[in-house]
Amino acid sequence: MKKYGLDKNWTFTSHSYDQNGVKFIASFEHRRYPFYGTQFHPEKVMYEWKRSEYFVHTANAVKVNRYFPDFFVSKCRKNCHSYANEVDENESLIYNYQTYFTGINGSYYTQCYFF
Incomplete structure (x- = not known):
C-alpha cells in the first residue's frame, strides 16, 4: 500500500x-x-451455520461482530436523502426481489439477489 x-x-x-x-x-x-x-465477512458469525466452516457463535463473538452493522447504520443515518413519495420508496425496496438460497450448491453466500 x-x-x-x-x-x-x-x-x-x-x-x-x-x-x-x-x-x-x-x-x-x-x-x-x-x-x-x-x-x-463479519456477518458470518451471526448468520453462517455451515458445518464445513468454522465460525465461532458464542455470545461474545456475536456481540463483537455487531459492531460492524451498528457502525454502518450509524453512518447511514447521517444521510438526509429521502424518496419523493411512498410509491417510489416501495418500488425500490429489496423485498421486491426474490432471494435464492445457493448454499446447497456449495456457494459461500446464503442469499443472492439478482436485479
Whole structure:
C-alpha cells in the first residue's frame, strides 16, 4: 500500500492471516471521507451455520461482530436523502426481489439477489 501511496489517504485498521499464514489488510477507512472496507465477512458469525466452516457463535463473538452493522447504520443515518413519495420508496425496496438460497450448491453466500 505504501508503494502506491495509498497509505496517504487510507488508515488500515486491522490485519489478519490467510490459510498460508500470509498477512493481509483486513479492514480500512478513508482519512477524510466516510469510506470503509473489510476483507472478511463479519456477518458470518451471526448468520453462517455451515458445518464445513468454522465460525465461532458464542455470545461474545456475536456481540463483537455487531459492531460492524451498528457502525454502518450509524453512518447511514447521517444521510438526509429521502424518496419523493411512498410509491417510489416501495418500488425500490429489496423485498421486491426474490432471494435464492445457493448454499446447497456449495456457494459461500446464503442469499443472492439478482436485479
